[in-house]
Amino acid sequence: MPSKVNVDVEGRTLGLSNLEKVLYPETGTTKGEIIQYYTHIAPILLPHLRDRPVTRKRWPNGVEEASFFEKNAPRGTPDWVRTAELPSPGSTMDRETVVYVMTDELATIVWLANLAVLELHVPQWKVGDDGKGQNPDRLVVDLDPGEPANVIECCQVALLLGELFDDAGLPSYPKTSGSKGMQMYVALDGGATSNEVSAYARGLAQRLEREHPKLVISRMERAARPGKVFIDWSQNAGAKTTVAPYSVRARPRPTVSTPVTWDEVEQGARSTARKRLPLQFDIDDVLARVEEDGDLLEPLLDEAYALPELDEE
Known part of the structure; x- marks a missing residue:
């Protein structure tokens, strides 16, 4: 060559x-x-x-x-x-x-x-016609497992978060990180600032930490993370970025940050496989999935929801 x-x-x-x-x-x-x-x-x-x-x-x-x-x-x-x-x-x-x-x-x-x-x-925001950054058009939460927790526990937390989003009238869409964890997205209408979106996501993380303290942590300190899933709400800050859907990752294999269905998340949450973990996809897998199912995140491109008031229950 x-x-x-x-x-x-x-x-x-x-x-x-x-x-x-x-x-x-x-x-x-x-x-x-x-x-x-x-x-x-x-x-x-x-x-x-x-x-x-x-x-x-x-x-x-x-x-x-x-x-x-x-x-x-x-x-x-x-x-x-x-x-x-x-x-x-x-x-x-x-x-x-x-x-x-x-x-x-x-x-x-x-x-x-x-x-x-x-x-x-x-980032979770776009550059407008004026050349300036706009308010975020989506909310993201990053689910980061602390060993020995892994993507199985991330699936369990994703289901809990999905219920909270559903209760708020917000369709949510999961994807793998292509590395250890997962992310979840919600489409927004741009009416809230990055700080407001971060505060909303933090509130959800804190609620799940209170309700599931053995599984979820919302605090940054790494010493408290082993065996739990850190819900990283800070990815919504204006200066933060998240790996893009369909991006390759630099792991030993060419894995990809891959949109997944809720059925796959439910199956992952029930998995007992600790050697061959669920929801691990490489470049060939992803091309085949897209050929079969198209873009599972396509609704995210068309939907737009107002950020609701946080339910403090």
Whole structure:
């Protein structure tokens, strides 16, 4: 295989390099295969990225070597790549603004994958026509298990959270993180600020912690997490990001953050398998699932609900 090839991607000419480089040594998965996955999943993925600034995580030498987060558009970014300059309060690089990549076309995804971008992380808000960040259009909770808890306990907590959302008239949608845990989403109408959404999610987490103290924790301290599922409500903060649906993860295998059905969550909650855990999907699994079922998160793109008052029961 040549070390570099030029390809046409919807009218954009891209130079792809080192396609044979193995990024996942355990499975032998190459950069070319990751590019191929992102190319095939793009029609489903792009709507979940559109108008959201993307924070990327890159593994130039594969998942067993060093990685780095990247917010600013890198040197050499093609002039056709859409960017957005946004405030960066509290930047660790002491910057007042960051020029983010906006991933709204297939060529941008292919270009990023060629840079060994494996993971795509996005906030819960979009950039408006005025070039500024808007109020969040979705709520997210991240379910992070503390060992020996795992995705099985995450499924149990997801069911409890799903009931609370249902009681509030808010349809919710689960997905795996592609790593250890899960996330759940609710579509919002943009009428609440990030702080208000965070406060609502925190209230739900605290309620479940009171009702299920052996299973749930809402507090940040890691020392208290073993054997419990941390409901990370802080992912709704304006400066926070969550791994995007259908993003690859840098695990030993090329697993994917995968939307799942509530039936699958219920089955996962009842699972007794501790060696081969449920709800683990790789790039081939996800392409087959999308071929069969389409985008399980598609309703999230069309729905919009007002953030209700928190029920303190």
